[in-house]
Amino acid sequence: MERSGTALEAAPLLHTDPDHRSHAFHPRTVSRVVDRIKALTMELLPIQVDPEELTSPTSSILSIEVVEAYEKIAGDFHRCTPFALMEARRYFRKQAYLNPSDSDENEGRKLACEALARKIVARVPMQDQYSLLSARFTVIEEDGDESLPLSVLESAVDQHAIFFLSSGESQRCVFALWRGLLVQRVKPNGAIEYEQYKRSADYSGGFLAHFDPDRVGVPRYQFFFRILLWIIFLMAYTVAIQTPDRGFGLEDVLLYVQVAGYVLEDVTKMYKIGIWSSLSFWLVVNFSIYALLTVAFVYRVADLATHDSHRSTQLRLVSFQWLSSAAPLIWMKLLTIFDLYQYFGTLQIVTFRMMRESAVFFTLLALLALGFGQALTGLDVADQSRDSTEAVIHSLIQGLLGSPTFEMYEKDTSSSYPFGQILYYGWSVLTLVILLNILVALFGSAYQECTDEAVPTYMAFFAGKTISAVRAPDTYVYVAPFNLIEVCILPLEFVLSTKAYAQLNRYLMGTLFCVPLCAIALFETHFDGTRAKDFAALTEEPDEFGDAEEDPQPCRTSDDMGDAEEEGLEISKVSFEELKKALPSLTRSVQGEILWEIKELKKRLDKMENDKKNGGKGSKE
Structure with a gap:
């Protein structure tokens, strides 16, 4: 069922119209582009390379020529190229896991796909980047089924692609979504894209202009x-x-x-x-x-x-x-209240990484606990008494927590002496001395990895948090527990017309969320003073200094701030263009610059040789 456009519309809750697909190209077409990217990436990186060489802005491997080649790889379907690169990244990540012998090579290819997607998005004009990042595509999975529609931004979040998500283009899109400057809109063909908020022209309008039920979904x-x-x-x-x-x-x-x-x-x-x-x-x-x-x-x-x-x-x-x-x-x-701040967000990331790394510790601990527990309870059974089985389990736990109960296995108190005492000594040494130190080392490694890349890691974390909020909302966003009311009126969708159902939801949302909507409208009209600049920044390159005067003149008039400058004194004795000639070119690395100079020199030598040959022929004639 096609819906009327609202500011934060997404896929319908229960069904979709087969005549209005939520993705642009046929999944087999996109899959063939992905396969082509895989093949070209295998040709690009047949061997292991240094990861820093792939992420460097002046990479000699991912040069401008290589980026342009990947831009052309999809032909008329170039709009799906960044998404296809992220899907190729997913493939190489899986191959790195399945083939440990080629892990380093596949890790490099995975990173290359991510870096190429980032570079290609950066070359697109700002006003087109948002639709490129939000356009959804599907591919054919290994089992032959069609995958769920995904955008390149959603695919990057799923894969935790830090290098892509920490780019300026991705973060600008994410932050605009976070603040409600960009919203999800459903196109007539059912596709979902990010567009500038429909009331952006009214940012200086009154209170009622900002009282919009869709703003609850920001x-x-x-x-x-x-x-x-x-x-x-x-x-x-x-x-x-x-x-x-x-x-x-x-x-x-x-x-x-x-x-x-x-x-x-x-x-x-x-x-x-x-x-x-x-x-x-x-x-x-x-x-x-x-x-x-x-x-x-x-x-x-x-x-x-x-x-x-x-x-x-x-x-x-x-x-x-x-x-x-x-x-x-x-x-x-x-x-989760404090993860808006980088310190607390990074703290959460470090904690999650530590818990993931601790899987090795708990695996070893579980195996040892089963072994020692079976041995000690077996000694208990050999004594034809099961009264102390529960005590054995408690003693193992207390030993792990640093308070071992050695007296339980002494000669006077245990019939399992000396075997029980020896086993318990072994359990204490393995857990307190070896396993806990392994855990500390794993935690230290996880902490080091996170703090080394704290800023890009937090950017990826923030992107995931934002995308999860807009990724799968209902057509009309009812924040829990108000979604229970939405379930009650959901059957009316099949009875009322599309317009009537939309009007019912907007009236209901305006009533239920009256207080927060008033607060939002008040904030946007009176307290969010930079809103006009924020909307303008969506389409203006942040590094452009078009208003700067390159060759200014000194102040020649006197005023309250000082006297006029003397005649003959100049700021621009050397023109700005002449100054620029002294700057080094950073479009290529040092090695790339040397290779470029060698190629230029070779061209000149070839030209001189051809001229010499042509000159020799002319003299003979």
Whole structure:
């Protein structure tokens, strides 16, 4: 079903019109472009190269000629070239994992594809970059199915392509999306692209010009609105766990209604963009919270449905035990308030990287724990007594945490002596001396990797956060838990006309979000003073100094700030063009410059040789 254009429209919630595809070219066409890029990249990098040589602005490998060759590789379908390069990057990343012997070569090809995509986007005029970054394409997957529509920006976020996402072009697009200067629009053919906000010409208009329900979906406003709702959720949760003897009150209603909205939102996002694309640390935290609160809710409902007072007390106790267990995770979510700042965002990245690196530690720990646990409990069974099995497990955990219970395996207290004592000594040495030091080394390595590239890593993190906010919203953005209301009116989409359904949603959103919309309109009209400059900056190159006078004259008039300069004194004794001739050329590296000079010299020698031959022939004649 084709929809009327609103500022933040995306794909419909439940269905799409096959006559209006959300991508530009046939997936087989794009796949053939990707295959062509793979083949050319294999020719470009048949051997391992230094990664810095690929990311350098003056790279002798990814020269201007190479970039121009890749620009022509798709012919009339050049609009999909950056996306195809990112898909080729995905292929080489997979090959680096599957073929360890060629890992370095494939890592170089992967980085080359990413760098080429960045260079090609940078060569496009600014006003066309946004549509290029947002145009969605599909490819044919290995199983023969068509992939989900993706833009080059979304593909880069999925692959965590730091070098591409940290480019000025990507960050300008991301930041404009974050502030609502760019919005998603649905084209007549169903394609989704980023365009300048439709009310940009009215940035100096009045309050009502900015009271637009679609502004709720702007990532920046959506972010703060979600934080406010999460604080309300936290307050309701705090009251609920502090009053276990009360009945099912208002705080419980707020708590579980918000949980239902959050669950629906996350499930919808996973359905739209795929499980692996949406998987993140915070998604795991979210579903852990949902699981704990769901169990607590089930026990609470059982408590309310039970007439036996003793049984009801037991069920309520279990319910509040599960409810209280979610507190650390709920408070942890408040970290997302501060990740707008680079320090806290980098801190989160370091923490996530450390947790990922700790997988090696926990794998070794699990294997050792199973082995030592089986040995110690086996000694317990050999003694025909299973009374101390639970104590054995606790002793292993205490030993790991730095408080080993050696007295449990002494001669006077254990029948497993001396084997149990020797095994426990071995467990303590392996965990406290070896494994924990391995963990510290892994954490140190992860921290070093993040801090070495703190700025580009944070840029990629911020890009992922912004794109996730606009990537899979409904056609009309209802922030959870208000999405439960959207579900209730969703059947009307098949009854009402498109115009009537759109009008219903806008009226409903204007009513539900009246307070935040008033705050947004007030901010944009009175406090966001740089908005006119921000809209202008969307199409103006930031490095252009067209207004600068290259050969200025001294001030020849006297005023309150000083006397006029003496006649005969000049600023531009040497013209600006003459000064520019003294500057070095940075379009090529030192090696590239030398090669270029050699080529120029060879051309001159060839010309002299040809002239000599032609001159010799003329003299004979």
